[in-house]
Amino acid sequence: MAVDGAQPKLKTTVGILKPKTIISYNSSPDIGFDRSVNPLVGCEHGCIYCFARPSHAFHDLSPGLDFESKLFAKPDAPALLRAELQKRGYVCKPIAFGTNTDPYQPIEATWRITRGCIEVLSACNHPITITTKSDRVTRDLDLLAPMAAKGLAAVMMSVTTLDPRIAMTVEPRATTPSRRIAAIRTLTDAGVPVLVSLAPVIPQITDHEIEHIVEQAAQAGARSAFFMPVRLPHEVAPLFRAWLDTYFPDRAAKVMATIQSIRGGRDNDPNFFTRMKGQGPWADLLRTRFNIAAKRHGLDSDRVHLRTDLFRPPPGAQGELF
Template identity: 85%
Template sequence: MAKTRATRGATLNKDSVRFNLPEREGDGDWLDDRETVDGEAPPLRTTVTVEKPKTVLTRNNSPDIAFDRSVNPYRGCEHGCIYCFARPSHAYHDLSPGLDFETRLFAKPDAPALLRAELGKRGYVCRPIAFGTNTDPYQPIEGKWRITRGCIEVLAACNHPITITTKSDRVTRDLDLLAPMAAKGLAAVMLSVTSLDPRIAMTVEPRAPSPAKRIAAIRTLTDAGIPVFVSMAPVIPAVTDHEIEHILEAAADAGARGAFFLPVRLPHEVAPLFRAWLDTHFPDRAGKVMATIQSIRGGRDNDPNFHTRMRGQGPWAELLRKRFHIAAKRFGLDGDRLKLRTDLFRPPAGPQGELF
């Protein structure tokens, strides 16, 4: 059994075998070499490295998702969600998708300026920009760096639509920007709630705000006039699937207007990390969990194919879908997806904006 670290998600720090990188223990800091206490390894400290990208707007043409562009102010995520499909991206930095992903973060302080330049380019066509598609834009370091807020300020000034997906109630700190945007039909928030059980949440998403805080955030955002949807992404069989109906009821009571879910995905290095996590925290059901996931994923740990990777297949996937849709309809969360306005967009003023 892998040794655990308090308030961290992954139990391993193996580097990607795809890049033939060596396995690491900790981050090389002397604090990581201390003796374990009560069976737990000493806590890892979080470090942040400034990243200087040339562009901040990422485009995609995936048939599985509803947006074609996104902004990610940070790489890595301190929330430490064990299932996070973004973990493998850390391997491209010669870092582990395990504990390095949670502790060795990258921030892009130039993101607001880069975004402003993108919006001012000749021929830019306005479509909603998604935040939180890779790592959480409101993870703890946003409190200091405020890069997400800076980007929202740029979008608000241009009347540009935005969608935000987050596990954090920190999003409510930007109500002064988001509420006026929502009043114009320019903003929507997806709050991710995967469990209402504090014990499960602390294990699955160790540094994310508690479920109670997230439900409260739904109410706060709704009261401010911001449309909120609840995201049950992912649902983990035999760990969180029994909570589907309870989560939807709590979200509806808090004012959410819609909901969606995804079965857990385990791409690349996420699968062995997830298996080790199961062996550590749920040894009594680890085999059942993985057998059910493989049933949903066509006999494999992960299904990478378009169209099926977000839905799953087989009887277990169909059962989850039926339960979800019945509960969503019961609690009034089965409405159509919100369409944000794009006709109000005005390019930013300045050397580029003056071209218009």
């Protein structure tokens, strides 16, 4: 293994975005949610495989180091969220946080925008799901635990490797794997249901850890798990190839050959359903191994179903006078 150590710390800048709305809707048939909120743009974690990297082009910035260091915050997100939930005809369904970039990356510690949004949802009994690879999510247990007790909150913890040497390169500024596993236990002990995401699984680099990650997650109290082979859309593919050449030159060609076998002969398969599962013998093998491990450790149950019947729209400005 040619892993040389952690990547250097980048100087981070944060700009301000002022969108007119904050809830994004999607109709993708292979995604389990139809709406999401992303309080932050760009991500300090620097995960080389992040499919959100190409979106930084909308800000005339690069999907590489700019994505990791030139970030944007949406401080009006809680107020916008409140206004959208007040709209006549709004139909309550769980809102997903962390679908694009991590809502608990380091700048959330000072900006507290994700927390502000959770406060809005908590006040009106609106369900929320959070996907993160940070133990900072435990900071907000004072909000999430009471919501979970009502069936309104669940957290998906992303654990892609348990090897700190690999984590230093593939997710250089994310919370360490051991702290993520500890966070699963903390959340579970507080009554918050936790799902574990083995996404992405990188063939020839992290795939050998599938069974161990599932076992560790189960021992920490996780309720369910899922996995996804690595995806390399658009500009992510050349960045990933450069990363391989730097940190795993001994197996770079083999890794890409395996990925292409999973993705129909290409670096990436954009088609619905197969983009999440992969295809071919390698994908079948990964899926079989994961399914056996999940069943063995009791993580093959259905995902958490959150309640929507408790939702009450936030009071409007007029209502707040009384």
